[in-house]
Amino acid sequence: MDLTAILNGITDDMAARPDRGAVARYIPQLANVDPDQFAMSICLADGTQLSAGDAQVPFSIQSVSKVFSLALALGRVGDNLWTRVGREPSGQAFDSILLLEQEKGRPRNPFINAGAIVTTDTYLEGHSPAEALGGLMRFIREAADDDSIHIDEDVARSEIATGHRNFALAHYMQSHGNLRHAPELTLGTYFHQCAVAMNTDQLARAGRFLMNAPDMPRMVSDGRVRRINALMLTCGQYDGSGDFAYRVGLPGKSGVGGGILVIAPGKASIAVWSPGLNDYGNSHLGTIAVEVLARKTGWSIFG
Numbered sequence: 001m002d003l004t005a006i007l008n009g010i011t012d013d014m015a016a017r018p019d020r021g022a023v024a025r026y027i028p029q030l031a032n033v034d035p036d037q038f039a040m041s042i043c044l045a046d047g048t049q050l051s052a053g054d055a056q057v058p059f060s061i062q063s064v065s066k067v068f069s070l071a072l073a074l075g076r077v078g079d080n081l082w083t084r085v086g087r088e089p090s091g092q093a094f095d096s097i098l099l100l101e102q103e104k105g106r107p108r109n110p111f112i113n114a115g116a117i118v119t120t121d122t123y124l125e126g127h128s129p130a131e132a133l134g135g136l137m138r139f140i141r142e143a144a145d146d147d148s149i150h151i152d153e154d155v156a157r158s159e160i161a162t163g164h165r166n167f168a169l170a171h172y173m174q175s176h177g178n179l180r181h182a183p184e185l186t187l188g189t190y191f192h193q194c195a196v197a198m199n200t201d202q203l204a205r206a207g208r209f210l211m212n213a214p215d216m217p218r219m220v221s222d223g224r225v226r227r228i229n230a231l232m233l234t235c236g237q238y239d240g241s242g243d244f245a246y247r248v249g250l251p252g253k254s255g256v257g258g259g260i261l262v263i264a265p266g267k268a269s270i271a272v273w274s275p276g277l278n279d280y281g282n283s284h285l286g287t288i289a290v291e292v293l294a295r296k297t298g299w300s301i302f303g
């Protein structure tokens with residue numbers, strides 16, 4: 001299999017496509033990003049790294065950060081996290097408040113916004129926001145083996161100023177006793193976590209710990225890696241998770257910045273980025289690109 005040719009072929013194909021989806025507009029800083037960009041990077045189990053397109057351009061990882069915060073929170077409180085957050089797909093948009101009322105302030109899973117806010121509230125416990133974010137950045141930098149990864153303050157500020165729906169979710173959960181800190185404190189931390197900037201090379205490297213391959217960084221136990229991947233497969237693309245599993249057949253986590261981290265267990269960590277989004281709020285071309293990649297490589301976990 002000539003992976004370089006596959007990667008370059010996909011990148012050329014994506015560059016030529018007129019339908020690129022729509023960039024997220026509800027976060028002002030993201031509305032300015034050029035939708036013509038596309039990048040894909042792959043880290044293989046033997047340590048080889050390949051990339052194509054705009055693989056050196058940093059983008060806002062947004063909800064892809066929820067994978068790292070989940071790993072961190074599980075490391076801190078273990079299975080106690082599940083007393084406050086569920087493990088089922090929600091079938092609703094990432095920022096929906098609908099089920100929270102029916103389910104008494106306990107979010108369906110750690111990848112929708114409400115669940116990620118509780119996850120952040122968990123790793124914030126016993127720390128200041130700066131210390132908590134320091135812990136998260138240490139985790140991400142160690143996973144990627146890159147100390148230059150940083151938080152884009154302009155993006156964080158942009159979201160603090162406009163994140164009314166996330167404030168609504170946080171206050172609603174607090175009314176049910178499912179937030180241990182003031183909403184401003186937890187959300188300030190959550191918005192900074194979402195504002196981590198990475199390029200696809202860095203993100204593919206940061207995802208290597210989820211591959212469960214012998215020579216890859218071991219940030220969490222094998223069992224936990226399996227479970228995080230299971231949640232990525234069932235909940236990682238919100239109400240588009242079933243469609244993504246059907247088309248790609250790999251666990252993935254998307255963000256409204258247009259990035260997706262996709263894991264081929266035992267084989268590869270893949271990062272794709274294209275800023276235009278589909279109706280679910282996941283990268284339109286990014287999803288198509290990993291669909292083609294999975295088909296051409298035979299990497300689907302379903303054979």
Ligand SMILES: NC(=O)CC[C@H](N)C(=O)O
Pocket residue numbers: 061062063064094095113159166191194254255256257281
């Ligand atoms: N889907 C996403 O990437 C959403 C993350 C974004 N920071 C928000 O909370 O709305």
